[in-house]
Amino acid sequence: MLGQPHIGPFRTGPAKRLDLLTSKQTDERQGMTESSAITPEQVEHLASLSRIAMGEDELKSLAGDLSTILSNVARVNEVAGDDVPATSHPIALSNVLRPDVVGETLTSEQALASAPASADDKFLVPQILGEE
Amino acid sequence: MNELTTKSALELAAGLKAGEFSSVEVTQAHLDRIHATEADFGSFITVTDDLALETAKAVDAKRSASEDVHALAGVPVALKDLIVTEGVATTAASKMLENWVPPYESTVHNKVKAAGLPVLGKTNLDEFAMGSTTEHSAFGTTRNPWNLEHVPGGSSGGAAAALAGFQAPLSVGTDTGGSVRQPAAFTGTVGVKPTYGSISRFGIIAMASSLDQVGPMGRSVADAAALHELLAGHDPLDSTSLPDPVAGFVSAAQTSDLKGKKLGVIKQLRGEGYQDGVRDAFSAALDVAAAAGAEIVEVDCPSISYALDAYYLLMPSEVSSNLARYDGMRYGLRVEPESGPVTAETVMSATRAAGFGAEVKRRIILGTYALSAGYYDAYYGSAQKIRTLVQNDFAKAFESCDVLVSPTAPTTALKFGAEAASDPMALYLGDVATIPANLAGIPGLSLPAGLSDGLPVGFQILAPAREDVKMYEVAGPLEAALEASGSRVLDTLAEGLTTK
Numbered sequence: 001m002l003g004q005p006h007i008g009p010f011r012t013g014p015a016k017r018l019d020l021l022t023s024k025q026t027d028e029r030q031g032m033t034e035s036s037a038i039t040p041e042q043v044e045h046l047a048s049l050s051r052i053a054m055g056e057d058e059l060k061s062l063a064g065d066l067s068t069i070l071s072n073v074a075r076v077n078e079v080a081g082d083d084v085p086a087t088s089h090p091i092a093l094s095n096v097l098r099p100d101v102v103g104e105t106l107t108s109e110q111a112l113a114s115a116p117a118s119a120d121d122k123f124l125v126p127q128i129l130g131e132e
Numbered sequence: 133m134n135e136l137t138t139k140s141a142l143e144l145a146a147g148l149k150a151g152e153f154s155s156v157e158v159t160q161a162h163l164d165r166i167h168a169t170e171a172d173f174g175s176f177i178t179v180t181d182d183l184a185l186e187t188a189k190a191v192d193a194k195r196s197a198s199e200d201v202h203a204l205a206g207v208p209v210a211l212k213d214l215i216v217t218e219g220v221a222t223t224a225a226s227k228m229l230e231n232w233v234p235p236y237e238s239t240v241h242n243k244v245k246a247a248g249l250p251v252l253g254k255t256n257l258d259e260f261a262m263g264s265t266t267e268h269s270a271f272g273t274t275r276n277p278w279n280l281e282h283v284p285g286g287s288s289g290g291a292a293a294a295l296a297g298f299q300a301p302l303s304v305g306t307d308t309g310g311s312v313r314q315p316a317a318f319t320g321t322v323g324v325k326p327t328y329g330s331i332s333r334f335g336i337i338a339m340a341s342s343l344d345q346v347g348p349m350g351r352s353v354a355d356a357a358a359l360h361e362l363l364a365g366h367d368p369l370d371s372t373s374l375p376d377p378v379a380g381f382v383s384a385a386q387t388s389d390l391k392g393k394k395l396g397v398i399k400q401l402r403g404e405g406y407q408d409g410v411r412d413a414f415s416a417a418l419d420v421a422a423a424a425g426a427e428i429v430e431v432d433c434p435s436i437s438y439a440l441d442a443y444y445l446l447m448p449s450e451v452s453s454n455l456a457r458y459d460g461m462r463y464g465l466r467v468e469p470e471s472g473p474v475t476a477e478t479v480m481s482a483t484r485a486a487g488f489g490a491e492v493k494r495r496i497i498l499g500t501y502a503l504s505a506g507y508y509d510a511y512y513g514s515a516q517k518i519r520t521l522v523q524n525d526f527a528k529a530f531e532s533c534d535v536l537v538s539p540t541a542p543t544t545a546l547k548f549g550a551e552a553a554s555d556p557m558a559l560y561l562g563d564v565a566t567i568p569a570n571l572a573g574i575p576g577l578s579l580p581a582g583l584s585d586g587l588p589v590g591f592q593i594l595a596p597a598r599e600d601v602k603m604y605e606v607a608g609p610l611e612a613a614l615e616a617s618g619s620r621v622l623d624t625l626a627e628g629l630t631t632k
Contacts, residue, residue, distance in 0.1 A: 050484070053469070053485035073440075073511075079521065086520065106236065123462055125476055
């Protein structure tokens with residue numbers, strides 16, 4: 001695995017992008033008006049991005065669920081034109097900052113108390129770098 | 133049933149103040165009731181007898197010493213198990229957090245503790261608050277006290293069942309798309325989703341951060357209002373917390389009048405897909421409001437037709453992002469893969485496969501898809517624009533009326549298993565009337581408006597953002613008018629339970 005870029009769960013790079021699209025959907029990407037059928041292979045890719053191990057039955061049933069849900073909600077892009085601004089937050093507050101003073105934090109003992117494993121006052125995690 | 137468990141929170145507060153009974157007596161009566169009925173209702177994941185009685189004793193001691201205490205001091209409360217409680221297991225009804233004992237305190241629990249409300253326990257919910265029936269809990273079934281074959285609603289189903297089952301006089305839930313209002317409707321209780329940011333979310337396990345809000349629940353409007361007053365207020369620990377002063381919600385509920393109030397019936401939320409019994413109870417409640425002097429008008433909010441679609445893209449997107457934190461490394465479950473190499477990545481995948489239930493996985497995968505490069509603009513971006521349109525529709529509607537009203541849910545409480553038999557969208561449709569308020573950040577309240585085939589029907593009141601007081605100004609007198617015109621919905625249930 002070394003030498004290959006590590007793609008985080010929610011940062012799909014351009015190289016991965018086409019994996020999600022069937023050729024039919026690529027054509028429809030602008031319109032998105034027709035139902036989008038999701039394949040088990042696409043779900044498998046999404047599951048790997050989400051770091052959830054899934055069996056074949058699960059992939060198949062999720063592919064069906066996603067297709068149903070997406071065909072129902074796909075019309076969202078028929079409604080609002082370019083002139084409508086996006087709302088990310090219902091009540092906008094800006095520059096919310098706390099005073100820059102030292103406050104109480106958890107001790108490392110408290111923080112480690114619910115860790116699955118710890119050693120030497122640190123979280124103990126499985127191997128994070130692959131070996132060739 | 134001990135009569136202390138049928139009293140409202142404000143009646144208990146008055147009795148405690150007058151010395152008619154002690155908090156230990158009140159708390160013990162509710163704990164006894166919980167232990168006698170949990171096999172039927174299953175409202176709680178954890179019951180905290182010792183903690184509750186300890187608080188009750190401390191409050192009683194303060195009162196005997198004539199020390200100043202909060203008006204609700206000594207009145208027990210139940211907390212949804214999505215609310216972090218330091219030193220008390222907090223599970224979010226997920227195997228992922230089955231054995232997690234939080235090392236820090238939520239602002240909600242801090243406020244409850246500071247005011248001296250004994251915490252009876254942590255109530256059941258759909259896993260990570262994802263669901264509308266509480267069937268998605270990893271830790272057992274909660275049944276509707278009105279009919280044990282029906283769900284209590286969700287995701288705050290345990291919180292609502294605890295109220296309707298007279299196990300607790302007050303509950304705290306959370307509402308992301310209707311999770312307080314819909315179970316309140318299904319159980320004949322009162323549930324409030326305040327303005328986004330009214331109550332601190334510090335220490336509330338996050339589901340969809342731009343939609344989540346803590347919700348006070350009770351058996352009457354004034355009880356919920358009193359709990360709202362206690363929990364509301366600015367919190368520097370939550371950057372979305374509003375720096376607004378807390379209005380007098382209880383007095384708004386108790387002293388207002390329906391005369392001259394303009395109620396806007398949302399055209400899009402009373403037609404197709406609603407059960408006849410729900411429509412009838414809603415119309416009858418409108419007649420009662422009109423007879424009490426309210427003016428009923430119809431308002432058009434066309435974008436609401438797209439609210440559900442936008443919600444089922446925005447919410448899973450935020451879910452996929454928020455739940456990325458459960459990686460099996462720092463807290464919660466860790467599972468090693470059954471075969472193959474044991475690396476951080478395979479452990480994460482095995483942990484998340486074992487720790488999350490089917491609905492949580494479905495939403496994470498859907499959200500990951502909606503946020504993918506190439507789909508982001510078409511799905512997530514478009515949904516955010518609909519959010520703007522819904523806000524605009526509400527703003528326009530509020531120009532011509534004080535509050536907006538609709539049935540809280542299209543149906544009464546469903547039977548168990550109704551979901552399994554249907555496709556995922558069918559159940560999502562049950563949230564159609566509650567979701568728009570979360571998208572727009574405005575406050576909403578559900579109160580009981582009679583029965584249909586022996587099950588309660590909820591009446592929803594929506595008010596402009598940061599004007600929650602307007603919602604109470606209508607809910608209080610409407611509740612009084614409805615009770616005067618018929619019987620109190622929960623009295624029907626109380627009689628049934630007493631004779632049982």
